[in-house]
Amino acid sequence: MTHHQVLIIGSGFAGIGMAIRLREAGVEDVVILERAASLGGTWQANRYPGCACDVESVLYSFSFAPNPGWTRTFATQPEIEAHLIHLAATHRITDRIRFGEDVRSAHWDAAHARWEVRTSTATWTAETLILATGALSDPMRPDIVGLESFDGPMFHTAEWDPTVSLDGRRVGIIGTGASAIQVIPAIQPQVAQLVVAQRTPPWVMPRWDRAIPERTRQRFARWPWTQQLARLAQYLRHEVLFLPFRHATLRRVAEAVIGLHLRLQVRDPALRARLRPRYGIGCKRLLLSDDFYPAMTRPNVTLETAAIRRILPDGIEMADGTHHRLDVLLLATGFRPTDPPLAPAVVGAAGRSLAEVWAGSPRAHLGCSVAGFPNLFLLNGPNTGLGHSSVLLMFEAQFAQILGVLAARRARGARSVAPTEAAQARYVRWLDAAHRTTVWQSGGCASWYLDRTGRNSTLWPYGVGRYRRLLGRVRPEEYAFDA
Ligand code: NAP
Numbered sequence: 001m002t003h004h005q006v007l008i009i010g011s012g013f014a015g016i017g018m019a020i021r022l023r024e025a026g027v028e029d030v031v032i033l034e035r036a037a038s039l040g041g042t043w044q045a046n047r048y049p050g051c052a053c054d055v056e057s058v059l060y061s062f063s064f065a066p067n068p069g070w071t072r073t074f075a076t077q078p079e080i081e082a083h084l085i086h087l088a089a090t091h092r093i094t095d096r097i098r099f100g101e102d103v104r105s106a107h108w109d110a111a112h113a114r115w116e117v118r119t120s121t122a123t124w125t126a127e128t129l130i131l132a133t134g135a136l137s138d139p140m141r142p143d144i145v146g147l148e149s150f151d152g153p154m155f156h157t158a159e160w161d162p163t164v165s166l167d168g169r170r171v172g173i174i175g176t177g178a179s180a181i182q183v184i185p186a187i188q189p190q191v192a193q194l195v196v197a198q199r200t201p202p203w204v205m206p207r208w209d210r211a212i213p214e215r216t217r218q219r220f221a222r223w224p225w226t227q228q229l230a231r232l233a234q235y236l237r238h239e240v241l242f243l244p245f246r247h248a249t250l251r252r253v254a255e256a257v258i259g260l261h262l263r264l265q266v267r268d269p270a271l272r273a274r275l276r277p278r279y280g281i282g283c284k285r286l287l288l289s290d291d292f293y294p295a296m297t298r299p300n301v302t303l304e305t306a307a308i309r310r311i312l313p314d315g316i317e318m319a320d321g322t323h324h325r326l327d328v329l330l331l332a333t334g335f336r337p338t339d340p341p342l343a344p345a346v347v348g349a350a351g352r353s354l355a356e357v358w359a360g361s362p363r364a365h366l367g368c369s370v371a372g373f374p375n376l377f378l379l380n381g382p383n384t385g386l387g388h389s390s391v392l393l394m395f396e397a398q399f400a401q402i403l404g405v406l407a408a409r410r411a412r413g414a415r416s417v418a419p420t421e422a423a424q425a426r427y428v429r430w431l432d433a434a435h436r437t438t439v440w441q442s443g444g445c446a447s448w449y450l451d452r453t454g455r456n457s458t459l460w461p462y463g464v465g466r467y468r469r470l471l472g473r474v475r476p477e478e479y480a481f482d483a
Contacts, residue, residue, distance in 0.1 A: 012041015015132035050186030068220035283443025365419035
């Protein structure tokens with residue numbers, strides 16, 4: 001059994017960033033447990049063709065670790081993964097990561113005021129446990145009749161099999177979410193036929209992705225303030241993009257403007273009608289793409305809007321009886337963010353797990369700690385997701401709050417800290433009230449933003465600035481020390 005001051009689970013942006021911040025604050029004894037064989041979290045797992053970030057690179061990086069070398073306005077997966085690997089190496093974090101450590105359980109040991117964490121290979125203890133396991137880490141396979149009977153290769157976008165060639169094959173893809181609209185244009189030119197099974201058409205706005213010229217990169221390296229200025233401009237643009245999510249009139253304006261993108265890129269009115277969303281913009285994640293609609297107009301692409309009746313060994317059968325023969329089936333069916341996979345395994349002071357306490361609707365004080373779970377912190381926790389900007393900005397606010405709470409614990413000579421029930425309940429009431437007037441609640445769509453109780457337990461209901469201001473200060477009265 002090895003003991004550490006801090007254990008972090010997960011080596012994506014959240015885990016790496018937290019480790020950097022902790023060490024800068026003088027907490028040296030930090031270890032990251034990672035189930036995969038290499039670091040990167042979602043950027044290590046998702047390797048499908050076309051995989052890229054839909055937030056501009058200049059904003060999708062930490063303010064304390066800018067990267068003047070981004071080659072495109074929207075970085076691709078390989079470039080982001082390489083950036084993270086570089087970030088971990090230059091901040092001496094890589095040698096703090098223990099790979100192949102799949103966490104099975106974590107129990108609060110009140111007698112010793114520490115967490116006991118069991119992994120696939122060992123038992124670890126730590127004063128403080130930080131979950132940086134991501135909201136979108138465990139793929140969701142759809143519950144479709146006959147799915148497992150499919151005879152050919154079938155895999156989820158987050159488990160892409162690079163050994164399967166798609167050249168000249170008949171390929172089916174289920175889903176038209178953020179992952180699908182990146183895969184579709186990337187593979188369309190190489191496949192013989194592509195059948196796209198769409199259940200709900202997404203709102204898609206232009207991305208205007210372009211290469212960043214060498215001279216701009218040199219300028220960013222030489223005068224970092226120029227990159228900071230570009231970052232500020234993007235930050236403000238995204239804060240404006242958020243406004244239609246709260247205000248119905250602005251929403252109608254946004255729908256009219258963004259609807260033009262579909263009109264300009266798809267000339268066939270019948271196809272256009274089937275691609276047109278019928279819910280308020282932003283209710284499901286607003287997508288960005290320059291090449292999804294053009295790909296859908298190609299002769300080797302068939303858009304299927306009938307429901308899927310079943311999967312057969314040789315293809316897919318739609319509710320209207322149409323049968324598509326397929327060689328390969330791709331599942332672009334997303335994740336389960338409202339059922340965090342580790343929640344049943346993390347057991348707090350009262351002997352109950354996070355899953356038991358949450359009962360299908362995750363709640364956390366400021367999104368980063370939970371009453372009854374001493375010395376436990378969450379990154380990317382409940383209600384910290386965004387539909388409009390860089391989640392890394394949210395992580396930075398969480399790093400600040402967590403470091404502040406740890407400092408307050410130290411200053412009091414306390415062994416443990418957790419938010420009080422009252423502070424957490426007050427915060428959650430305020431959140432729920434704030435959500436009532438958002439498009440996610442009233443936009444007329446079914447989305448994974450809402451959990452099975454109908455609560456929005458994934459998204460932050462305001463602009464990023466408000467969250468940063470809220471978490472920028474620790475209010476000790478909201479926490480119980482020696483909880
Ligand atoms: P997603 O947005 O949840 O999309 C899943 C798709 O599969 C939807 O079109 C959904 O249809 C469809 N689907 C699910 N179950 C189905 C079923 N049983 N039958 C038919 N269709 C079914 O998942 P995702 O595209 O992987 O994206 C998830 C999130 O990952 C994104 O919202 C985003 O936050 C993140 N992401 C980000 C990027 C990026 O560029 N930064 C890229 C990829 C993903 P319905 O809409 O009808 O449910």
